[in-house]
Structure formats: C-alpha cells, structure tokens
Amino acid sequence: MTVLNKPPRGSQYGSGIPPWLWKRSHFFSVFGLCGVLVLVSLMATTVGSIHVPFLTTIGIILDRLSPAPDRGWPSFLATIVIDIRLPRIIMAGLAGAALATAGATYQGLFRNPLADPYLIGVAQGASLGAVIGFLLPGDWLGLGNSLIPVLAFSGAVGGATVVYLLARVGKTVPVTTLILAGVAVGALLSSLVSYLVIRSTSEVHGIMFWLMGSFSLSKWADVGAALPYITAGIIIILLYARTLNVMQLDEEQSAQLGVNVERLKLVLLTAATLITAASVSFAGTIGFVGIIIPHAVRLIWGADYRFLLPLSVLTGAIFLILADVAARAALAPMEIPIGVITALCGAPFFLYLLRRRKRQIF
C-alpha cells in the first residue's frame, strides 16, 4: 500500500485551510441570501392594493430613519409603507426564520426527517389558547383581542412542557417517547380545539383564519413582542450548530464524544419551542415551512448544521415574505390564508429538488 504524506490533489483536507473556509461557496451563499432578504423585503413593501413605487418606498423608509424627517412624501403613502406593510413583512420574515430554524433543530435533535416545529404539541397548545381567547367575551378585563397572542403563547409553551414531562423516563428523555407523547398530546389538544370551534358559532371565521395563519393583523407591537424571543432562540440554536452535527451520529456516540446529551436536548427543545411559540402566537399555525425549508436547504447546500441553520433562517424568512405577498396580491382584495400558499408553492418546488438530487441528504 502506498502511503501518501500529502492529501490527494484537489482535496482541501489537511492543506491547512481553516475549516470554516472549506465551503467558501456556502459563505457567499449566506451573504448573498442576506442581500436577497433585504431586496425581497423592499419589493414586498411596494406590492398591495395601492402600488407604491420602489424608489418612493426606499425614500419613505430612509426618511423615517433619518434624524431630519419629512421630505414631502404623501402622508397616506408613508402610513401604508411604515405602519401597515413593514410590520407585516418583518413579522412574516421573523415567523419564517423561526419556523425553519425550529424545524431544522427538531429534525437534527430527533434524527428524524419527518420532524417539524409542531411535533411536540406547540401548535396544538397554541391553537387551544387562541381559541379560548376568541371565545372569551370581547370586553373581558377590557383587553379585547390583545389577549389572544398571550393565551396562544402560554398554550404553546404549556403543550410542549407537558409533552416533555410525560416523555421523561428517570433522568433521560428518549426521543421516540418524546415524539409519541407529542403525537398523543397533540391529538388530545386538537380534539379540544375542534370541540370548541363546533360549539362556537359567531367566531368560526375568525378562528379558522387564525388557525390557517395570516399576517393581515400584524402591527409594530407584535413585532416588538416576538422579536426578542425569536432572535434569542435563534442565537442559542446557532451556538450549538457544531454539536448538532455530532448528535447526528447517535446519542451514545455523542456522549462518548463529550456531548452532554440530556442537557443539549433540554436547551435546544426550549429554544426551538420558544421561537415556534412566538411565531405561532402572532401568525397562527402556518404549516409546511418548518419541515420543507430545512430539507430544501439540505438538498442545495448539504447537511452541515453550521451552514444548514443560518441558511434555513434566511431561506425561511425569504420564503414566508414571498408567500405573504402572494397571499395578499393573488386574489386582491381578498386575502388567501398563507398556509394555502406555502403548501401550494412549496410542495412542487420541493418535489422538483427531490427529483433533481438523488443522493442521500439526511
């Protein structure tokens, strides 16, 4: 056998290049997608029942950011761009980033390609909370509808916590038990939601619209409430990207390679649940993003979580902003629930990717 003292020609391994530079094209993709995200967001502000020209949009936003405001844009245009469209777009971006990241995290943690952010009772808990919010008398404590996100958030976190505690066996939380407990608790909560929806007559339309997801009511206050949870959760998850790679081996090997598996599960489940809960509370249960975006990123860029996670954040945000544009522009002035758009556009694209690349991705 010939022993090579140098790596084979054309191999980047062992050549002294720091590993974060191996995949230089991946790095460019991250920066490129940041640019695309900004561009898509700006384009999205121009679309709607009233067309605002691109340059006017940029002018209005720059005007608002600059210390000396008012350069003579019509005030109704400024209101449309700043107070109606921008919060909606930012909320869509945040929700997309949150759902895609949470999906990638659950898939990695459970080593299961079918995992999605709603697997461990988050969505069903949130739905129950939101439906209760809808059914409370409108003037209850004088809070009106502002209680719905709070109840949805509590329901989401409550649902996931119950699942986690039910799945505990001694000091460990086996992944299969967690998934099965999630399915069971989810089914239970869903049936409660269905029961409440049937019982209510006046609120059915509002509830159905919420359940299918929508950004039509997003305000700056919502963005302000969701932003801290989603950014903090995503940052925590990104810190564990390399550890998630090791977790792809299996739990026993991960432990033998120095990973504190149970602590990692608790930290990542908490972070992923919080960002999912924050997203669901303000945008409803938008399906499909959390499971498909991470897989699409895998198909294009590979399975390394150090790139998979940031690329999922960006791709998820871009995808949901575009889906929201379609939701409000396709049948204007009628709005289509965004969940319909995500499945309708996402599924064929995903199938195309799946057929094009046939190698192992997970």
Place this chain on the structure above:
Amino acid sequence: MDMTVTLEMDRVTLGYQHQPVLKDVTCRIGPGEIVGLIGPNGSGKSTLIKALSRVLSPFSGSILLNGRDISLIPRAVLARRVGVVPQMPLLPSAFTAFEIALMGRNPHLGLLQNESCRDMELTWQAMIRTGTHHLAGRRVGELSGGEIQCLLIARVLAQETKAILLDEPTANLDIGRQAEILGLIRELCRENHIAVLAAIHDLNLAAQYCDRLLLINQGRLYAEGKPREVITARNMAEVYGAEDCVYAHPKNGLPTVLLTAVEGRAKGRDADAVSE
C-alpha cells in the same frame, strides 16, 4: 495533558432495567497494556464497554479513572481521556468520512470554537495512519463495513485519548486489515502508553495481540490473566462447549483455537439466555 490513564472496576454490577448482565466485576486496565475482553455471545462485553464510557451507570460498585469515580467527571473531560470505537454504529450518511473523523475533536472544542488547522491536521494524520485518507471526501453512506471500522479507529485516534475502548474492532475486516489494525493499536498503545480494552470475538487474534485477557461468562468474570492462562482447553470446554481445541501456535507458542468438525452440536449452552 500527557497524563496516563488507568481504568478500574471495583465490584461492579451492571445491566438493563433491573436485570443484571454482569455481576461483581473487578478489573484494572493500566497504561501501555492491551487487555482483551472475550466471552460468548451475549455475555456482556458491549455492556462493560458502555459502563466504562459512562453511557450506562452501574447498579452497584464503582468505576474509577485514575482513582476518581467517572460518574463525577464531566462528559467532555471524560471524552478527552477515554475514547470508544463502537460496534457497527449507524452513521449519518450525508456526512463525509473526513467530517466523521473530525468529530473526534469535539471534546477538545468549546461551545464557541470551530475546528482549527491543528484539529484538521491531527485528523488527517489519523486517517493516514489507518489508511482511510483516500476516503476523506466520500460520503459515509457509500463506505463498506470494513472502511467504516477503520474510519472509526481514525476518529478515536483524532480524539487523542489516553484510554481506548474498542468493541469488536476487527469484526468486519479481512485478515490483512485485522492484522494491520490490531498492529496499529498495539504500536500506539506502546508508543503513547495508552490503556486499551478491546472486546474481541476471535480468540486467536485475542491471544496474539493482547497482553492480558478477561474471559466473561454467565454474568461473571470467569478467568483473567495472560493468554496462556485464560485460553486453556478446560476454559474453552466449560465456557464455549468446545472440547479439545487449544493448540500452541507453531511460531510463537501462544494458544491457538482450532475446531474440528463434529456432527450435531447445538446443545448444552445456556449462556445465550442473557441478552447483549
């Protein structure tokens, strides 16, 4: 960091869900020696290795690393001292062989650290030593069982531990690779004073390459000592039910097990009742 490692088990009872697999085991693996772990199927070889790497906690007794109970040692610190080559694990097929070997550096890296050039260089050297460097860019889903076995040994070398536990390291290798890998392990063991425990099914390989053998049977440490003292006609007959099969190796006189074909001998062994 160049501290040697001694692993000790003191009256350890092990098992799964209140069902003991191994009872009252006391043994010691010192720096610079290769200890072979032999015994029939399901006798608890893998269980012992799991316990020594703290994946399984013992029912009673204590497992010590340089005199300190391993249950008190943080996982990352333990993984810098004790490396494991598992038996035929499932690997994520989308990762390349190099990425898998590089995971051996994980215990040396903090939360905010990524692998440095030095980590990559060490991994590359480990792959050269195990003859897996030509596979570096291949996805592990495409590798054969033997190639994966060598890759896992590269990973444990990259891990730079002073103790290595191997679970059937030669199970999927042809005889050429068996000799190569066990030779490499012996060389590393002597060079760097590494404590090695290897569960080996093949008694002849165990006799050739190990300094000491632990023979476990029916949940107990049945015999312990030099290959000559453990692989005896009497022990083989009692543990494996194989009569009259131990010979001296023609070149070095070490015990060698050779079977003679006999009709219909599926009787008399109840050791298989214990699950692996």
